[in-house]
Amino acid sequence: MLLAILLPFLSFMIRGKIITGIICLILQFTLIGWLPAAIWAALSLQNARAEKRNEKLIRAIKENSK
Structure with a gap:
């Protein structure tokens, strides 16, 4: 998060x-x-983390429903 605030462009490039x-x-x-x-960089980072968390939850739900 600190990188996203101090060097926003680098935060995007690393991802x-x-x-x-x-x-x-x-x-x-x-x-x-x-x-x-x-x-912009901080919000983008938060959205990426939330998306990864949601994908993990969806996979767990699908595995439990089998």
């Missing part, structure tokens, strides 16, 4: 979202754009 990381880097170049870029 394999290269194009999004480049767009975020361009947004970061402006002083006003740093805050939206940091918020």
